Amino acid sequence: MASENIAEQIKDNFFSCTICYQPYNRPKALPCLHTFCEVCLSDYIHSRFEGSHVFPCPMCRQDINLPASGVAGFIDNYMVEKLSGTISSAHFQGHADAHSSVHASTERTRLLQDHKSQDLSEVKKYARLFQRFGSFGMEAHQFVHISGLSKSIYSDEIVIADCSLNKISVFSLNGQFRTSFICDCSIRDVEVTPEGTILTTVSRAGSALLREYSIDGRLVASHGSFYKYENPFGIVITRTGVCIVTSLQKNCVHVLTNKKKHSITFGSRGCGPNHFNSPYYVTTNMRDDIIVSDTGNNRIKVHRSDGTFVQSFGNQGSSDGKLFYPMGVCTDKNCNIYVADANNYRVQMFSPEGSYIASPVIKTYEYGIDVKPVHVAFIHDDILIVALRGTRFSEIHAYLWDCNKFKPKEDNSCLNCLPCCSSTAYDDI
Structure with a gap:
């Protein structure tokens, strides 16, 4: 059990992107040494700093220069990617106490997996x-x-x-x-x-x-x-x-x-x-x-x-x-x-x-x-x-x-927002 907890902590603290809170997907390392998913980093830059060649690191706020080729120009963190795959290949399963301080992304993933075999009502x-x-x-x-x-x-x-x-x-x-x-x-x-x-x-x-x-x-x-x-x-x-x-x-x-x-x-x-x-x-x-x-x-x-x-x-x-x-x-x-x-x-x-x-x-x-x-x-x-x-x-x-x-059953062409129609049908609760 102790080894399982340690593995979970390693995965949470070192192999999860702090933007999406999921395991890294094509991890990119910034000059400040913080690592993020390539897509997450791209969305972060384009949504807030479009047109700028400098942006703050989401973690330490250090100013980072965007490479001429964009986010793809940052160094691939092969070590994180390889170690993450090694950790993920092991099957660790635990039961978190409701009062414990566990990483939210790890806990919700485990809970959602548990729900698949339970009554969802x-x-x-x-x-x-x-x-x-x-x-x-x-x-x-x-x-x-x-x-x-x-x-x-x-x-x-x-x-x-x-x-x-x-x-x-x-x-x-x-x-x-x-x-x-x-x-x-x-x-x-x-x-x-x-x-x-x-x-x-x-x-x-x-x-x-x-x-x-x-x-x-x-x-x-x-x-x-x-x-x-x-x-x-x-x-x-x-x-x-x-x-x-x-x-x-x-x-x-x-x-x-x-x-x-x-x-x-x-x-x-x-x-x-x-x-x-x-x-x-x-x-x-x-x-x-x-x-x-x-x-x-x-x-x-x-x-x-x-x-x-x-x-x-x-x-x-x-x-x-x-x-x-x-x-x-x-x-x-x-x-x-x-x-x-x-x-x-x-x-x-x-x-x-x-x-x-x-x-x-x-x-x-x-x-x-x-x-x-x-x-x-x-x-x-x-x-x-x-x-x-x-x-x-x-x-x-x-x-x-x-x-x-x-999620509303109708199409969401109007951003699912305030009323463009008199009522909206929802999935059964």
Whole structure:
């Protein structure tokens, strides 16, 4: 058993690409000695640094010069490829404890293999917890009051904001603590930029709306000095680099350009289609529609990127599809919407049109007194990350949840997003 665990650790730490979290496919070595799949590296460069001859390494952020022949010009890491094949040829199979810190890609592969010989009805109905990390406390790796959660697009880092300690913590995807730092102002939600810096919504930080930090806690910049009297909370960065921030003070949503300059503001206090009541969290879908948890109104609201109202769904209640103090929101690649339904102690999943689909996570009160989900994030196609907090309880849980099981049956020519038709049929749950 010990040799099996060692082999698993070697495979996870040295023979898995940190972009796709799968075994290397045509591994390419950068001058900084970090290695990635050729296709992953190509997608990374073309999606963010198209036209540039210099790009930062996804791991160490060192500037790398792109060869004249493109990604193919980087050196093939034959040693990694050969050793990876040797490790993979051995048959190691283990059973990970739900509390252990295992690499997410290895664990989900094993779990999916196990599912092939099991009844899938329960897997489709509820998400399967396979990892949890963090705990309540004052130490560097602990939390008191989790308020922000974000996943870096191009590295294996999860960033967590603690609004009680005004602390930002960084963990690897497998739950390993990496670093943390204290901010000298009040912080709320957090987002990782494509450049690898950390944006956090702040108050009592002069007149700033946002602060930007390096991964090691160095203050890079302050943004939004034109918002002098604000109480920002939720934050998300769109695919085009536009920054969206919710305001609890003015019950509105601010849209900033990719240069963090003011673009538009929409919304005011109320319960109508163009109003909010305590808009805590915000996310976007593949069309960059703005999805807001209108917490005080117990509903989710959807607006176009220019602020135009599209739809809202949910009202107070405890039955399926009802909401009671919704908090964090996120979407998967099919534009399904996940809501941390805090006071119902569950995470609910809705179609892009707002129809209830499933409750992947339920009964979070079983973990302790008043333990509820406060934030959610989706990673790859099958990992749902949930931030939980309660009385002397603060943890991050990772669940296996394959969003491909809920892909719309119709063609997805309109990006599977908000409504181009009145209803969408889903696979049976």
